[in-house]
Amino acid sequence: xxxxxxHPSTLSVQEGDSAVIKCTxxxxxSNYFPWYxxxxxxxxxxxxxxxxxxxxxxxxxxxxTLNKTAKHFSLHITETQPEDSAVYFCAASGGGDDxxxxxxxxxxxxxx
Amino acid sequence: xxxxxxxxxxxxxxxGQEVTLRCKPISGHDYLFWYRQTMMRxxxxxxxxxxxxxxxxxxxPEDRFSAKMPNASFSTLKIQPSEPRDSAVYFCASSTRESxxxxxxxxxxxxxx
Numbered sequence: 701x702x703x704x705x706x707h708p709s710t711l712s713v714q715e716g717d718s719a720v721i722k723c724t725x726x727x728x729x730s731n732y733f734p735w736y737x738x739x740x741x742x743x744x745x746x747x748x749x750x751x752x753x754x755x756x757x758x759x760x761x762x763x764x765t766l767n768k769t770a771k772h773f774s775l776h777i778t779e780t781q782p783e784d785s786a787v788y789f790c791a792a793s794g795g796g797d798d799x800x801x802x803x804x805x806x807x808x809x810x811x812x
Numbered sequence: 813x814x815x816x817x818x819x820x821x822x823x824x825x826x827x828g829q830e831v832t833l834r835c836k837p838i839s840g841h842d843y844l845f846w847y848r849q850t851m852m853r854x855x856x857x858x859x860x861x862x863x864x865x866x867x868x869x870x871x872x873p874e875d876r877f878s879a880k881m882p883n884a885s886f887s888t889l890k891i892q893p894s895e896p897r898d899s900a901v902y903f904c905a906s907s908t909r910e911s912x913x914x915x916x917x918x919x920x921x922x923x924x925x
Contacts, residue, residue, distance in 0.1 A: 734913055743903060743916040744855070789855065798843060799868060800914060804854045 702727040704792050706803030713780050714811050721806045723790035724772040731794035733766060733773050738787045738805075748775070752794075777808075785810045814838070816917035818904050824923045830892040833920045835904030836885055845914060846879055846889050847903040855903075861887065894924045 703726040713719045725733075734749035750757045750764045750773065757764050761780075766773040777784055787807050793800040817836040825831060837844045845860040859869040864881045872879070876895070881887040891898055901921050905914040 732912075743918050745916070746913045749913060798862060798909075799845070799857055799860055801857075802855045 702730060702792055702801040704790060704801050704803040706790050706806060708806060709804065710807045710809070712809040712811055715780055715782065717780055719777045719780055719784070719808055721775045721788055721790065721808070722772060723774070723792075723803050724770075725792040725801075726771070727792070728768075728771065729794065730792040732792070732800075733764070734791050734793075734800065735764060735775050736789040736791065736802075738789065740786075744789060747788075780810050782810050782812070784808060816904055816906050816915055818902075818917035818920050820920060821918060822921045822923075824925065825894060826925050827895055828893045830890065831894045831898075831922060831924075833889040833902050833904075833922070835887045835889070835917060837887070837904070837906030838915055839885070841906035841908055841915075842884075843907045843909065843914075844881060844887050845905040845907075846887070847905065847916075849901045849903060849919075858889070896924045898922065899924050 706723045731752040735747050736744035737747045738744040748759050748762050748764050750766050752768055755766055761778045763776045787805045789805045790803040791800045816838055819834045842863050846858040848856045848858055856871055858871045859879045860867055861881045877891055879889045899922055901919045903916050903919045905916045907914045
């Protein structure tokens with residue numbers, strides 16, 4: 701089955717700088733890669749997703765890149781702000797069944 | 813448009829008691845997922861349904877856990893008997909079909925004393 705590895709587990713970034721979170725997946729048939737943001741005590745919420753027919757997708761300060769050959773994808777947050785502090789999860793699905801496999805999460809701290 | 817609705821939001825009970833968590837998916841969503849979240853194990857998929865039918869329950873930890881979906885608008889996750897190690901946040905999520913975004917409920921924070 702699918703396995704998703706996420707790094708780093710914790711990331712501290714100065715406010716205004718960029719943050720990058722990286723994930724790898726094992727099932728080459730996976731074709732859908734969502735990213736979720738979870739604030740303390742809240743539910744995971746989708747922030748951006750990408751499909752395997754696209755190499756990059758942007759939404760304001762957030763971008764995701766996908767390298768199918770290497771089976772890895774990354775989340776990029778530019779001009780970080782205090783409200784970006786949260787846990788971020790990558791995920792992969794579509795490799796033969798309907799479930800989404802989540803990474804272990806990255807706790808992002810934005811330092812003042 | 814109402815999102816995924818879970819109840820109760822918090823549950824505190826003594827070990828050995830039966831616990832029932834409830835979920836109402838978004839209307840029109842054919843897939844329903846139950847997750848458990850802990851610090852140690854992260855977000856784990858327990859079971860998911862498609863059109864009210866359980867498709868994969870390989871994540872259900874033990875026979876003490878069971879889940880049902882009697883109709884398209886309601887699902888339950890039951891733990892009987894409950895144990896302290898079952899303490900976690902349990903999320904329900906729904907989606908329209910495969911490879912589509914999952915929408916999460918606010919979760920049930922379960923504490924077994």
